[in-house]
Structure formats: C-alpha cells, structure tokens
Amino acid sequence: MNPFAFWNPTALYYGAGQIEQHLLTEVKKYGSKVLLVYGGGSIKTFGLYDKIVDLLKSGGVTVLEFSGIEPNPRLSTVHKAIELCKKEGVDLLLAVGGGSVLDATKAIAAGVKYDGDVWDFYTRKERPQDALPFGTILTLAATGSEMNSGGVISNWETQEKIGSSSPHTFPKFSFCDAENTFTVSKKQTVYGIVDMFSHVLEAYFSHTTNTFLQERMMESVMQTIIENAPKVLDNPHDFAARETMMYCGTMALNGMISMGVQGDWATHAMEHEVSAIYDIPHGGGLAIIFPHWMNYVVDAGEERFYQMATRVFHIDPTGKTTKQVAQEGIQAVRHFFDSMDAPSTLGDYDIGDKDLDRMAEHAVRVGPVGNYKKLAKEDVAAILRAAL
Amino acid sequence: MNPFAFWNPTALYYGAGQIEQHLLTEVKKYGSKVLLVYGGGSIKTFGLYDKIVDLLKSGGVTVLEFSGIEPNPRLSTVHKAIELCKKEGVDLLLAVGGGSVLDATKAIAAGVKYDGDVWDFYTRKERPQDALPFGTILTLAATGSEMNSGGVISNWETQEKIGSSSPHTFPKFSFCDAENTFTVSKKQTVYGIVDMFSHVLEAYFSHTTNTFLQERMMESVMQTIIENAPKVLDNPHDFAARETMMYCGTMALNGMISMGVQGDWATHAMEHEVSAIYDIPHGGGLAIIFPHWMNYVVDAGEERFYQMATRVFHIDPTGKTTKQVAQEGIQAVRHFFDSMDAPSTLGDYDIGDKDLDRMAEHAVRVGPVGNYKKLAKEDVAAILRAAL
The missing domain is CATH 3.40.50.1970 (Rossmann fold)
Structure with a gap:
C-alpha cells in the first residue's frame, strides 16, 4: 500500500x-x-x-x-x-x-x-x-x-x-x-446502486501493490451490492435490503476500503464531462461508460479483471485464458447493470457525437485522466465513441 | 444490523x-x-x-x-x-x-x-x-x-x-x-496475530441479522491474516508482510468491520480472568481458550461456523452435514494457531485447576458473559477445564 x-x-x-x-x-x-x-x-x-x-x-x-x-x-x-x-x-x-x-x-x-x-x-x-x-x-x-x-x-x-x-x-x-x-423510485435506486458500485470499481482498478485486505474489502462491498440489488428492486419497502444498500453506499466511499490505494477515477471524470453538458443522471452516465472504460484499459492489467471475475462474479476460470476470464468479468459488470435496466449507451439519453471532441478535450485539461491506464484526449474520445 | x-x-x-x-x-x-x-x-x-x-x-x-x-x-x-x-x-x-x-x-x-x-x-x-x-x-x-x-x-x-x-x-x-x-520476536508476533484474529472472531460470532457486508469484511480480515501469517513469520523484515499484518490489526478493532453487530466477547472475558491471576500473554491465552469456546457454543448456531469454515478456510462442504463442516472449521482455527506454535493448553503456562472456580466466579460477576451463547459460571468453568 x-x-x-x-x-x-x-x-x-x-x-x-x-x-x-x-x-x-x-x-x-x-x-x-x-x-x-x-x-x-x-x-x-x-x-x-x-x-x-x-x-x-x-x-x-x-x-x-x-x-x-x-x-x-x-x-x-x-x-x-x-x-x-x-x-x-x-x-x-x-x-x-x-x-x-x-x-x-x-x-x-x-x-x-x-x-x-x-x-x-x-x-x-x-x-x-x-x-x-x-x-x-x-x-x-x-x-x-x-x-x-x-x-x-x-x-x-x-x-x-x-x-x-x-x-x-x-x-x-x-x-x-x-x-x-423507501419512496425512492426504481430508476433512482438503480442509479444509486450503479454509483456506489462504480465507486468501488474506481478504487479496485489500481496498480498499488500489497493491498490484499483492501481488495478483499472492495470485493465484499461489490458482492453485497450484487446480492442485495434484486431484493431492493423487488421490494422497495424491505427495510433490511434498503439498509444494506445504504450501508454499502457509505462504505464504498468513506475511504475505509481504499486506504493507501491509488484509484483510477477516469470513468467519473468522463461522466462529469457528459453530464456537465447534457445534465444526465450521474449513475446513468457511469452505467454507460464503465464497461467501455474496462474494455479499453483491460490490457493495462488483466489480472485485476480476472480477480474481479472470479472473486466477485464467481466466474469459473477452468480452461480459460486470463484474458478470457477478464473479458467475462467485464461482461458480468455490463450484465449486472443491464439486469437492473440501467442505460447502456449514450444514445439512451439521445446523446450523439456532436460534443464528443469538446468533452474529451475538457476531460484532460489538466493532464491525462486515470491511473490504471493514463488516458489522453484521444483515449477519452475513443471510449466515449464506443459508448455512443 | x-x-x-x-x-x-x-x-x-x-x-x-x-x-x-x-x-x-x-x-x-x-x-x-x-x-x-x-x-x-x-x-x-x-x-x-x-x-x-x-x-x-x-x-x-x-x-x-x-x-x-x-x-x-x-x-x-x-x-x-x-x-x-x-x-x-x-x-x-x-x-x-x-x-x-x-x-x-x-x-x-x-x-x-x-x-x-x-x-x-x-x-x-x-x-x-x-x-x-x-x-x-x-x-x-x-x-x-x-x-x-x-x-x-x-x-x-x-x-x-x-x-x-x-x-x-x-x-x-x-x-x-x-x-x-521488524524486531518483534516470533513469539510476540504470533501473540499479536492471535489477538487480532480473535478480535474478528469475537465480532463474527453474532446473531445480529442483516450484516452481510460486515460478515464479508470480517472474513476478509481473517483470510488476509491467515495468508499473511507465514510471510511475516518466515521473514520478519518483510515490510509488505509486516504492514499488511499491522493493517489487519488496525482494521480488526477500529469498529469499521463490526458496525451494528453485537459481538460475543466471552473469550476475552475468560482470558482476562486467567491473565489477571497468572499474568500470561493475552494472545497466548486467547489461542488456548478460543477453540474451546467454539466447541462449547457451536450448538448455539452451527451456520456461522459453517460459514467461517467454507468462506475463510475454504473447507469443501460436499457430502458433509452442517455440524461436520462447523467442526472442521473449529479444527481449522486450532490448526491455524498450532501452525504458528501458539500455545494450546493452560498447561503450557503451568496453569492447573486451582483457581478455576474463582476465575469462573469473577468472570460472571456482573452477569453471564458472551452473546452468541450466554455463559453462566458453570459454563465458563467447563470451558476453562477443557482448556487445562
């Protein structure tokens, strides 16, 4: 760490x-x-x-x-x-x-x-x-x-x-x-779930070494969110499920699971550019962009994706390459978001490529974004383009 | 919670x-x-x-x-x-x-x-x-x-x-x-490991419901301690291993993994009685008593022992009853302590049954100890006797 x-x-x-x-x-x-x-x-x-x-x-x-x-x-x-x-x-x-x-x-x-x-x-x-x-x-x-x-x-x-x-x-x-x-709408509940899940992902994709406990704690939060999501969505008045989700949200970003870990945060930076112009819900933007970010940066460290796939989504790695398992992990994230009817393309918010260049430009205004892989303007543009 | x-x-x-x-x-x-x-x-x-x-x-x-x-x-x-x-x-x-x-x-x-x-x-x-x-x-x-x-x-x-x-x-x-x-002796290092592991166990054996994330976080700390223990003991100057262990110790008892959880704490109470009279190292006392406490209270909730066995020690439950897996979990805790040459009987500190009754009496001076199973004087005496 x-x-x-x-x-x-x-x-x-x-x-x-x-x-x-x-x-x-x-x-x-x-x-x-x-x-x-x-x-x-x-x-x-x-x-x-x-x-x-x-x-x-x-x-x-x-x-x-x-x-x-x-x-x-x-x-x-x-x-x-x-x-x-x-x-x-x-x-x-x-x-x-x-x-x-x-x-x-x-x-x-x-x-x-x-x-x-x-x-x-x-x-x-x-x-x-x-x-x-x-x-x-x-x-x-x-x-x-x-x-x-x-x-x-x-x-x-x-x-x-x-x-x-x-x-x-x-x-x-x-x-x-x-x-x-209890009265939070299904849509808002989903955005919240995507947001907290994304907070963990931003910390999880890190090259910081010797963070065995931090990684496990992050995996704990992700697993609990995944398990708990259908309960909350099926029964919005389920106090226990709502409380568990609330607690996951608190623990995802109060700094406890990520002490000494350099997170990535490129996806948040990109989402901010999109919603600064289009005023879309933050959780919706994250649901769209995160899997595309993953596809784009997976080569910068397949092992952590493999670890997420096997430990968080319990994907069986038998007979598969690290890359294959990593990619199944990315698909599992997309599938989790889809299972809650979260948006998956910028088109879901009627966003086209008009401002894409401007968003990419502004995202890197103080230098490359992200740490798992440093993203320059053209990288950001490529990710947003894939998300159209 | x-x-x-x-x-x-x-x-x-x-x-x-x-x-x-x-x-x-x-x-x-x-x-x-x-x-x-x-x-x-x-x-x-x-x-x-x-x-x-x-x-x-x-x-x-x-x-x-x-x-x-x-x-x-x-x-x-x-x-x-x-x-x-x-x-x-x-x-x-x-x-x-x-x-x-x-x-x-x-x-x-x-x-x-x-x-x-x-x-x-x-x-x-x-x-x-x-x-x-x-x-x-x-x-x-x-x-x-x-x-x-x-x-x-x-x-x-x-x-x-x-x-x-x-x-x-x-x-x-x-x-x-x-x-x-770095210069902490092997013996003191082991006592420290047993102590922090015990802090997690005290919180983990709980009947509080809806603590999915807390349980996973506790399991995270236990798994990391178990994985890291041989590294620290084999190479006391391994900064990364020493730091991970230090971090496990902090996280085990700063309240973060056990928010809203009613822990047990009977084992600590019993150990305090023993060391109040015999001045033995706290970690040594815990290593002796904890597995005996587990054997004594397992019937109060086999499921959590099963969960520890499968999730923390990765014991394969196939074809076994819950009770069998629970008992293998208890054996795994004992085996973990043994693997570090931690003491396993009160006899290891030349403690006999002389003060046993007095210790049991004092342990329950303000009422039964523990929450997973409430222990009266005779329960405490039975556990300490098993540990002789």
Whole structure:
C-alpha cells in the first residue's frame, strides 16, 4: 500500500429511531440557528420534513430553509444559499436529501467562510480554510457523501462539473435511516446502486501493490451490492435490503476500503464531462461508460479483471485464458447493470457525437485522466465513441 | 444490523516517512510539553526512541519520559504516571509501543483529568468526562488500540484485569510504520496475530441479522491474516508482510468491520480472568481458550461456523452435514494457531485447576458473559477445564 493519512471524523448514525434520539443533541452542539437544505420537496411527501422541523423547533432551534437543490447541483444555486447564510447568520446547515443536496451543502458550508467565489475551490485556485458546520439526513443510497468530505458541483455557465474535497467539509454527523429511502423510485435506486458500485470499481482498478485486505474489502462491498440489488428492486419497502444498500453506499466511499490505494477515477471524470453538458443522471452516465472504460484499459492489467471475475462474479476460470476470464468479468459488470435496466449507451439519453471532441478535450485539461491506464484526449474520445 | 452510532476521529498515518513528515505538526496541535510513555526500552535498541526525541526537541517540544509499562499494564504504574503528569503539567501524551503501552496511556490520559481513582472507570463506578490528548506510535501489530478508544488495565492488588472505553480516549493520531515492528520476536508476533484474529472472531460470532457486508469484511480480515501469517513469520523484515499484518490489526478493532453487530466477547472475558491471576500473554491465552469456546457454543448456531469454515478456510462442504463442516472449521482455527506454535493448553503456562472456580466466579460477576451463547459460571468453568 502507499503511505497514507486517513481521517474521517463524521459521527455516523444508522437505524430506526436515531433521528428522534440524537438529532437535537447533535444540532445543538453547533448552534441554534439551522438552515435546512433540501431538493425538490420529496421529503415533504413522506413526513420526513415535518418530523425534522417539529423536532428542531421543539428543542428551541430556529429553522430556516433553502430548497430547490438540483440533481446535478448548480453553482448558481449554491451562490444563493451562501448569500442567505451570510445574511441570516446561520450556525449550522442540515442537508436533507441525497448526494446532490449533500454535495451542495458542502459547497455552501465552505463558501460561507470564504470571501471569494466558492467555485475557486473547484477550479483549484484556492483551498478551503474553514467551513460552516453541517450535518446530513440521507434519503438516497448512492454517493457516500454522508461520510466523506467530497462533493461535485456543476457550473452551468461554463458547462463544467467538478469535484472538490477538503478536511473542512466532512459532515459533523449523518443520520441514515433506511426507511427514508423507501419512496425512492426504481430508476433512482438503480442509479444509486450503479454509483456506489462504480465507486468501488474506481478504487479496485489500481496498480498499488500489497493491498490484499483492501481488495478483499472492495470485493465484499461489490458482492453485497450484487446480492442485495434484486431484493431492493423487488421490494422497495424491505427495510433490511434498503439498509444494506445504504450501508454499502457509505462504505464504498468513506475511504475505509481504499486506504493507501491509488484509484483510477477516469470513468467519473468522463461522466462529469457528459453530464456537465447534457445534465444526465450521474449513475446513468457511469452505467454507460464503465464497461467501455474496462474494455479499453483491460490490457493495462488483466489480472485485476480476472480477480474481479472470479472473486466477485464467481466466474469459473477452468480452461480459460486470463484474458478470457477478464473479458467475462467485464461482461458480468455490463450484465449486472443491464439486469437492473440501467442505460447502456449514450444514445439512451439521445446523446450523439456532436460534443464528443469538446468533452474529451475538457476531460484532460489538466493532464491525462486515470491511473490504471493514463488516458489522453484521444483515449477519452475513443471510449466515449464506443459508448455512443 | 442493530441501530448504531459510529465515530472514530483518530488521524491514522501508515507507511514509511510519515513520522518524519507529520509527527511534529500533530504534536504541536496539542501543546509543547510531551510525556513519552513506553515499555521496557526496546524502542531504544532499534533507533526509534532517538528518532522521536530528536524530532520533537528539534521542534522546540519539551520531552519528559515515563517508561516501564508492563505487558499486562498495571494500575499501580498508571497511578505513578498520572501523578507525574499532574505535577509537570504535561500537554500531551505520546505512547510509543504496543497495545499495553497504548492502553496504559489511555488510562493515564483519562486519569489526569479525574480527581478520583482512575480505576473507577474500569469498575464502571464513573465514566470519563475528559482526557488529556494523546497520540501513538505503534511498534506491535496486535490490539488495534491505535485506532480505538478501549484499553485493558490489570489491578494486581485485586487480581482483576478489566477493559474500559470512552469517546474521550481515542488517540488524536497514530503512526504505523511497519519497520518499527521488524524486531518483534516470533513469539510476540504470533501473540499479536492471535489477538487480532480473535478480535474478528469475537465480532463474527453474532446473531445480529442483516450484516452481510460486515460478515464479508470480517472474513476478509481473517483470510488476509491467515495468508499473511507465514510471510511475516518466515521473514520478519518483510515490510509488505509486516504492514499488511499491522493493517489487519488496525482494521480488526477500529469498529469499521463490526458496525451494528453485537459481538460475543466471552473469550476475552475468560482470558482476562486467567491473565489477571497468572499474568500470561493475552494472545497466548486467547489461542488456548478460543477453540474451546467454539466447541462449547457451536450448538448455539452451527451456520456461522459453517460459514467461517467454507468462506475463510475454504473447507469443501460436499457430502458433509452442517455440524461436520462447523467442526472442521473449529479444527481449522486450532490448526491455524498450532501452525504458528501458539500455545494450546493452560498447561503450557503451568496453569492447573486451582483457581478455576474463582476465575469462573469473577468472570460472571456482573452477569453471564458472551452473546452468541450466554455463559453462566458453570459454563465458563467447563470451558476453562477443557482448556487445562
């Protein structure tokens, strides 16, 4: 493994009844004026909004609101929330939603404590030096944002979608009650599953040596996702299945399974280019691109693909070459995504080759992307073309 | 899984060069007067002591010392260190050693901030409300104390060995450089391996349902320990093998693989009784008792033993009953310990049945021990008798 520093100070609460028992105590550690940040208002339809607001108000907490965070959260929206926080002197943010709401909240938290434009953190012009404290209540199993310091923001003006992270933007606390994911649509559930599975793949395809335990832990998450996916999709109100999926999402990207591992992350970089222009769901984009990335880079290390094929998908390697098994592994990933009706071509989102060159160009703006195989502009273009 | 709250704020540093690069910065976050806590002085033989002291002094840090922490760290020693800290006004403790030194440091840290006897925390008379900050530099892969809040102290006067934990006693930072474990003897290395393996077993034998990912992660740690053990024992200077083992030790007991899982912990409780009287190495005691505990409780749930046998030890279940496979699994654990020349009977430490009744009595002083199967006094006595 590579030398590493790991630090993850988020207080993580899982299970039924935890919000009722601990939310107020956690909030009051940081102040008495809270800004509730949420998305399109689905949290009002199943009672979560009322529960939280009633709970906070009963404890003497002043609750302000900021709603309308988009699925690919926009910089312009983040700007508005920052302004509100500065004007109102908010003590704490409380994100209620999925990864987009949480990512937006991280941007707001860092932006409130910065005099310039928060976008500077995403373009790497500056690093956050401080952030407003924030907590989260998760309503979608997917991004792992509830227990990490990263977030992705879309700048619609420049058509850029970029991620950023900072030690200052870990949630102080996160509440994960699987019941709050019961009403997530089948489509959104699938996107979430693809997203968390992809997070593991990004770490798994690595040339870092001496990572025996990390690899096994990643395989554990992948196997559990695969086993659990049909349960969640067949019965969206199955608490145990929803909770297992939520837990897989958290563990896939809280840094624990990938300590000291240099991941790849080219597929995320490529997906960001696509959704920066076409505003497609992140999980949908990943489902399309990942198998094509795999086909393109398999020669850079067939062994890890073989390992995934045999250990995660239990493909029998008898009488087959490493390459054959590796390719069956890639097919198994595609098949897993297909089994959930995830999209498989950019055409599924009516995306043609019009902006392909521009996307490839922007993907490599600071150099080649990926680590398993370094991808130059023409590599990115080739992968996206294969995905058309 | 059970509802759970997880919080682990330790900053974990792994790899070569991390001490040189980050120790001074970490220390200075907490003050400029440090008490170095260590054991018998082995850290002086391979240069670690000099390296740390030089580094701290070069940064203007005042370094005091407290040495002589015993392998089963004693309350009387902890008392002396607390007195020294209070007298000198120490800002921060720096534990350099294995689990015993780290556990003692946790007791010192909590004791300095408490007016009564720190033993109150171990007898559950009081809970720590505060603690002096402390960091650790690990020299033995075993207990996981470098990334958890627990510690075990022996009261030689009352012949009690009891563990305690508190949110206040997480290390602020821990440095794990596998090179600092190169000179650990074969015997101590084996004890460490048995200890970390046992930590996983204690969590693994559980009736908590819906813990698919947690179980797989535990199996990942066990498999990696088993694979890696011969490498470490054959070549104690193999950095990669030593680091993998160190990492297994950390992951076995930092809470990550067992979120929401009710573990058993009867074997640890029984071992503590034995070593409270006979002062035997913890890992040695566990190696003796664990397989006997398994034999005794297997009827309380053969399925998990079957799962361990097939998934961890790859025992072929074809044509065998669940019970047979379960028993082969238990034999495999015994065989794994034997393969490293770990002790297998209490007789190996010249322990007879003299104090057996007294140990069993004390083990259940606050009620039955264990969760996989609740053990009353006569159960404990039967297990210890089988281990004679």
